[in-house]
Amino acid sequence: MRKYGALALTLGAALALSACGTAEELPKPVAATLEARPAISTERLGSVQEVIFDSVQNADAKLDAKMLEERTTGPFTQMRGAEYKLKKILADSFGLERLSTVAQQTAVSPADSYPHTALSIMEAPQGSNLQTIDVFQQATARDNWMLWGVMDILPGATVPALTVKDEGASLLDSTSADGLVASPEDVLAAYSSLNDKDDAQGLTFAEDRLRQTLSAGKESNKTAVEGAGEATMSFKSASEPTISFGTEDGGALVVGQMNLNTQIKVTTEGAKIKLQSTIGTLGSGKAGGEIEVSGTMVADYTVLVAFHVPAADSKDKTIQVVGASDPVLLSVSNG
Numbered sequence: 001m002r003k004y005g006a007l008a009l010t011l012g013a014a015l016a017l018s019a020c021g022t023a024e025e026l027p028k029p030v031a032a033t034l035e036a037r038p039a040i041s042t043e044r045l046g047s048v049q050e051v052i053f054d055s056v057q058n059a060d061a062k063l064d065a066k067m068l069e070e071r072t073t074g075p076f077t078q079m080r081g082a083e084y085k086l087k088k089i090l091a092d093s094f095g096l097e098r099l100s101t102v103a104q105q106t107a108v109s110p111a112d113s114y115p116h117t118a119l120s121i122m123e124a125p126q127g128s129n130l131q132t133i134d135v136f137q138q139a140t141a142r143d144n145w146m147l148w149g150v151m152d153i154l155p156g157a158t159v160p161a162l163t164v165k166d167e168g169a170s171l172l173d174s175t176s177a178d179g180l181v182a183s184p185e186d187v188l189a190a191y192s193s194l195n196d197k198d199d200a201q202g203l204t205f206a207e208d209r210l211r212q213t214l215s216a217g218k219e220s221n222k223t224a225v226e227g228a229g230e231a232t233m234s235f236k237s238a239s240e241p242t243i244s245f246g247t248e249d250g251g252a253l254v255v256g257q258m259n260l261n262t263q264i265k266v267t268t269e270g271a272k273i274k275l276q277s278t279i280g281t282l283g284s285g286k287a288g289g290e291i292e293v294s295g296t297m298v299a300d301y302t303v304l305v306a307f308h309v310p311a312a313d314s315k316d317k318t319i320q321v322v323g324a325s326d327p328v329l330l331s332v333s334n335g
Contacts, residue, residue, distance in 0.1 A: 038108035038168035039116035039138065040145070045106060048145045049120070049136070053101045056080070056147065060096060063088055073137060073146035074240055075257045075304055079328040082302075086278060086329070090287050097326065098125035099150060100132055107162045107169035107245060115139045117148075117171060117243055119253070121159060128152075133159065133306055133323045135243055135255055148243070149255065149304045151323035154209050159322050160247040160308050170246030180252055181310050181317045184244040188237045188256035191305065191321075195258075196235040208321035210305065214260070225264055228271035229293065234261045238302060250311030253322075260301040260327060264293055273297075283332040294335040303327040 040048070052071045059067035065081035072080065080096070087094050100122035109117045116138040124131050130152040138145045153159060163170040177183040182190065182203055190201040195214055205211075214233075221231035238257035245253045266273055273293040275283070283291035291297070306323030310316065 036165075036167035037111050039111045040108055040118070042103075042106045042108065045108060045118055045120075045136070045145070046103060049103060050101065052136070052145065052147050053099060056099065071144060071146055072148075073139070074148045075238070075302065076147050076149050078330070079302060079304075079325065082328050082330045086282060089281055089285060089289075093287065097150065098128055100125040100134075103134070104131070107164055109171040109245075110168040112167070114141070116145075117245075118145070119162070119169070119243075119245060119255075121153075130155070133255070137243075149257075149325070151255070151304045151306050151325045153323050154321065157208075157320065157322040158308075159306075160249060160251065160253055162253060163246040163248050172244040172246055172252055174242040174244050174254075177312070179250060179312055181312055181314070181319070184242040184252060184254040184256070184307075184309065185237070187254055187307055187309055187319060188242055188258065188305070191256075191307070191319075192235045192237050192258050204318045206318050206320050208324075210303070210321060210324040214327075221262065221264065225273050228268050229264060229266040229273050231262070231264045234263075235259070236261075244309075247308070249314075251314070252307075252309040254307040254309050255323075256305055256307070258303050258305055260303065262299040262301070263296055264299075265296040266293055278329050279332055282329060283334055291332070291334055297332070297334045299332050300330045301327040302330055 055071035056068065063084040065084055068077050068080055083096050087096060102123040103120040104123055105121040107119050118136040120134045122132045122134050133151045133153060135148040136145050137148045172184065174184040177186065187203065190203045191205060194200040194205060195211060218233045221233065225231045236259055238259045240257045242254055242256040247253055264273060264275070274290050275293065275297065276290050279299050280290045281287060283289065304325040305321060308320040308322050310319065
């Protein structure tokens, strides 16, 4: 009763005040103004990153994929969890992808829309001479910042300077080609097609270390089963949306996930194909394991790629791959 009584008194006072004035005397509504700012300060993000990497380290210690979900998301959760499967089998003979915990440069998206996204150029992890590109996201105001993905900056590559204003770094629509030689989504699809069918869908890509490695793997598989079977490798964009920041040269830095599918099957009667390495290990569940192809063996991998996409009016419209992760084996099925 006291609550309702207080409400009645307040309402009565409000009615009395409004009765004393005229419509002309009432204050006119003024639109609220929000100061344009990044979603989080770089200083605050640095502290958040420490918490994130501590959380990942704890998950690493227990090889617990569920613990990863506390402070990681998207491709990183998927890829680190897959690494745990191999680490549990191979123990000290398998190393998890090294992480750096020190950011050298950071760009943060504006605060006015979600998901919030940040990109950091990190120091080279211990034991490596390659700096990394780390991507972080906050899905909603109620969610924590999470580690979304980690890529090495490829040898000889230059990461373009991002466009950063008072409101933060310019986050681009991944489906729009406005001002670019192609939309970020189309760039990833074309790169996947280039690896898959040597068809860049009208775009031009510079040679890069990742594509060379994937091509060599494809040819190596064919040679290994020659006379006994067939080996094919297909590529396609993952369902995870690309992340794209505008660059000072009018282009974009685009990060996307590409899936790889390797299939090996016996085609010669009486022939046998036996596979070792990580496929044999994951397929058999044993260190140094081996599996014999039964019917068709399927191995699924995934990889993160970072592109520098030129502006539409650039003289040189060549797309550069500036960063990539190591392809990670996700699963093996046989038969």
